[in-house]
Amino acid sequence: MSPVHGGAPAGNRRSDWRGVDLHVVTGKGGTGKSTVAAALALALASTGKNVLLCEVEGRQGIARMFDVEPLPYEERRIARGLPLGDVAPGAVNALHIDPESALLEYLSMYYKLGRAGKALDRFGIIDFATTIAPGVRDVLLTGKVYEAVQRNARNKSATVYDAVVLDAPPTGRITQFLNVNGELAGLAKVGPIKAQADTVMTLFRSPRTVVHLVTVLEEMPVTETVDGIADLREARLPVGGVVINMVRPRDLGPADLAAARAGTLDREAVAADLSRAGVEVSHELVDSLLEEARDHAARRGLEDSQREVVEALDVPSYELPRMPGGIDLGGLYELAARMREQGLA
Amino acid sequence: MTRSRPRVGPLAATADRAPRLDVDALIDDPGTGIIVCCGSGGVGKTTTSAALALRAAERGRRVVVLTIDPARRLAQSMGIETLDNTPRPVVGVGPGSLDAMMLDMKRTFDEVVLSQATPEKARAILDNPFYIALSSSFSGTQEYMAMEKLGQVHRQAQAEGTYDLIVVDTPPSRSALDFLDAPERLSSFLDGRFIRLLLAPAKGPARLMTAGLGLVTNALTKILGAQVLRDMQTFVAAFDTLFGGFRQRAETTFSLLQAPGTAFLVIAAPEPDALREASYFVERLTEDEMPLAGLVVNRASPAARTDLSADEAVAAADRLSRTSEGSTTAGLLRLHADRVRMVEREAHLRERWATAHPEVATTVVPAMATDVHDLEGLRRIGDLLAGTVTDRVDRAG
Incomplete structure (x- = not known):
């Protein structure tokens, strides 16, 4: 068996596993x-x-x-x-x-x-x-x-x-x-x-x-x-x-995640943004979005702690969405x- | 969206028109003596078994939970450092009681040999290389031994009155139905000609060596080598007298599973593969006249509290991103769209499943953000299973 080692196209790394059959x-x-x-x-x-x-x-x-x-x-x-x-x-x-x-x-x-x-x-x-x-x-x-x-x-x-x-x-x-x-x-x-x-x-x-x-x-x-x-x-x-x-998904940056976790995301600003984007704003909607954000932030925090465990393994890791x-x-x-x-x- | 918004929790099951699985009625019924949890790997079978067992114990039953999976964290959550072949009491449970144990395949096999054979014969079996490989490392033995252990625990519970409910977690085999097939396979093997072939040379009389047998023996010697065949023959010859007992017990356990005191719970996750496997279980259980209690769908995505659709949310997020890059609100809207899509997809999968199996009572358990670390965590899962709490969003940390 002779693996083909073609030149990697732009944007792609060379494989970490060359020579593996x-x-x-x-x-x-x-x-x-x-x-x-x-x-x-x-x-x-x-x-x-x-x-x-x-x-x-x-x-x-x-x-x-x-x-x-x-x-x-x-x-x-x-x-x-x-x-x-x-x-x-x-x-x-x-x-x-x-x-x-x-x-x-x-x-x-x-x-x-x-x-x-x-x-x-x-x-x-x-x-x-x-x-x-x-x-x-x-x-x-x-x-x-x-x-x-x-x-x-x-x-x-x-x-x-x-x-x-x-x-x-x-x-x-x-x-x-x-x-x-x-x-x-x-x-x-x-x-x-x-x-x-x-x-x-x-x-x-x-x-x-x-x-x-x-x-x-x-x-x-x-x-x-x-x-x-x-x-x-x-x-x-x-x-x-x-x-x-x-x-x-990583739709929120670290600062927003921290704010979401602490419950300090700016309600008024979110409501204003929503109406600017043409969404009919209700208390229920804003509450739901903030609650979802908090839940997401908690899970992202857990992901990060588990990622540390994986990274400590001294084995290459790859992430898929x-x-x-x-x-x-x-x-x-x-x-x-x-x-x-x-x-x- | 014209239909009512998707929801997770017991309400969702009624919305699907599937009858709701009443977990408390099941575990409170003194007629329920065995609960078997089956399902494909990675759907939370072991955790569900433990949570059910704990809930039953706290509602007054005297319970033992037999797990197969060596999940250390689960053992620790019950205050036991390592689970083994002996039931260990879980502290802090009442008014009933809870013992927990984990199947040790080799030890269970060894114990059967030691209890059924003369010491001399037992030694010969335990030292046989073929037996050592069979009992410790080869897959498949686990199913036989899980059956054996369940029968043992049940007989003991009957004799000594130690337990009135046994909760069993099934092996994570390719298909956990291997568990159900174990007795029949054993029987077909014992009745087969192959075993006679293996026994014939060891027992000596050359007249049994018909032409066909000779042909096969030669072929096997060619393929396996003489030594492996000899080990197998010695093993089968020594084991010969034990086979009958094995078969009898396996058949007793099988009919025990068919008896009305047993309830099967099929565990799944809202994923196509897990639900397909669940269908397979339901059909197989029905075919074998095994008493099916219902379906547990674990790891459901929690629903949002607003009707805003995924498409609307994405469109609004795009509008915001055009004017302000990195807008927090756009991020919130995209997260919302992602969640709505997950929830819709799962609801759709569950609805399709319920349409195909309208008679199967179902309960839906939302995904937990963390693993269970203590009895409190198991209690919480028990509450969710029974549907006595309906919080859609699991707040972690």
Whole structure:
């Protein structure tokens, strides 16, 4: 795999993650990790790379975000990056990885099982491996991700990508998920599984992989991010950046925020401004605006204190705005542009 | 805007025509013995469970809350440094009582093995590499063990009369329904041919090695390696006698969940993904004839107190910005527009959901600016859940 290092167009920083082939995106539930993964794939494609975006949780979230038919176990082109400067944009392909298909593919790629393959199915072993046997799911899912990053001759005519983005399981489970091959390698001391698991772990622990953590500026998600980073480091998995998602709008400056918090915003001036702007002024309206401002100021204060926690982590951080109307395809491109400006892609 | 302005709080649920979920009636009903909180990750399931449990205890119930999520801050908010597998009393609760515990997956599994097998056999199981991996690090075991623990706590409560209400928080799995599927999966595994295959060589008689079995064993040896297969076989052979008990208890717990004394609460946030997951839960629970009590929508944006629309606010803000740059009032108007858009979007999502599930009673809880730090914070969430306070705006700090 040879990443394309095109010159960054004006307004965009060079990526902080040059030379990375696998971007793993995790985050606490509700922080928007799938959105961030999708936007990151678009951002990378905008730098001219051909990108594969993978999901492994069976939710078909990619299909919904990009407004396409539910994805099969097959790489499908779903979007192109934005043309920026003189770089021709790359494509975003998507793959929905389910464990059963991954297992069947793996068996056919590595083992000539013939009749035995059918027997495995008949004995309920395929079903056992993918639904009942704990942990095997994760081995199969990470195994397929590995295959996509490290394409080899066994998978003939497969597209080779410049980067793979994985919409991974949530922060609380990410180390276990990525380390599952390590666990398995510990379980199987010799044999083909051991060899396979070791190879996968070598990629995940190399500088070619980074794990980005998505958070919002609230206590619990930030705490989970801090813990997640510690867990990743302990498992010797490479920590990427912290993506701070859904940052509140900054329509009030520091002085106004302080006044809003203290309840000293000038009522009369606000009322005068409103009527100058052609709004019908009532006590209720002014009260509501001031109350909203106070609430906003309190939450901004909490955001600032959580931002300090993130900044103390010694990990690059990136900020994405909250979209009041929700996320659509246009919204994804907008987030992708923010990522490019800040050097995440 | 011609329709009434969107509002958050219990009034909103009635405006949506969805029946309002009466949380107090649910927890006061002595017939309610188990409340299961399920929902996708990040919707405040654990906090809701704790707040409900506390509220029930303060209304006279003897409650134990079983959480899955190791949320330290939540434990501390209940005055317990770290939660573990043993119920710990929460101080300062009355007239009822509240104990809290957190599922320790490995310890629960170990305890089952120790209590069900002879010491010799238990040792063989606990030392088996396959068992160690299964019980401590692999995902999926959590669901089985959550079921096991719930059954245990329930049996104990019945025998000793310690609790009359168990509040359970479900594991943050990809789909928390894995929790419900655990007994069936276990059964299908035990009845399957695979287990016979694993047992056959360990038990010896070569005549069981039919042609099909031989083929499969060879394939497995090729893929897994002989050593892994041997560990699995030793594990299954040692565990063989315990499986029956596991299955029986899992099935008992499953029918316990279907019994009228159980109430499921589906927890969501006003986001498309969380509500989609909530629909999935509701359908699945209905399908399995599990008693669904209602939907809790957490983290709702608080509504504004004025009718001024987002478009009007933005237009006015633009006019002000043209004449005075950095106008404070323009900033206030933009903030207002942002809030109105959020509230409208959420109200729309909830209305669509209610239209599709008109029978599901709902309660809406506004977003808190801060996390819960003490019992007072949990009480406040309890009040919001029950709808006894209706403050739209959460004033923090």
